[in-house]
Amino acid sequence: MLTCEAREGALARLGRALADPTRCRILVALLDGVQYPGELAAHLKLTRSNVSNHLSCLRGCGLVVATYQGRQVRYALADIHLARALRELVQVVLAVDTDAPCIDQTGAITGR
Numbered sequence: 001m002l003t004c005e006a007r008e009g010a011l012a013r014l015g016r017a018l019a020d021p022t023r024c025r026i027l028v029a030l031l032d033g034v035q036y037p038g039e040l041a042a043h044l045k046l047t048r049s050n051v052s053n054h055l056s057c058l059r060g061c062g063l064v065v066a067t068y069q070g071r072q073v074r075y076a077l078a079d080i081h082l083a084r085a086l087r088e089l090v091q092v093v094l095a096v097d098t099d100a101p102c103i104d105q106t107g108a109i110t111g112r
Contacts, residue, residue: 017061026044026051027063030075031083031086036074063078064075
């Protein structure tokens with residue numbers, strides 16, 4: 001059983017990740033599956049360097065994992081339970097405030 005401190009620490013890590021708009025967008029993009037930094041950068045209209053820096057932070061928080069294929073690195077959410085929790089969190093937020101201007105009906109982040 002986890003202690004209260006361990007649970008609080010885990011939620012704090014997730015909160016720090018979600019508090020940054022770019023990291024939040026990366027996490028949402030990774031809900032669609034494994035991606036390369038270049039793909040994420042193109043999809044999110046960010047520089048590859050910016051995406052790589054944020055991916056490094058997300059790895060440090062234990063939220064994403066890297067898989068090396070030769071010289072290339074693919075990134076994915078660290079655990080299927082994390083993906084499920086993020087999807088559920090979006091649904092809860094939509095249920096509480098369906099008029100949230102920054103989230104569309106599919107749960108995608110908009111307005112950026």
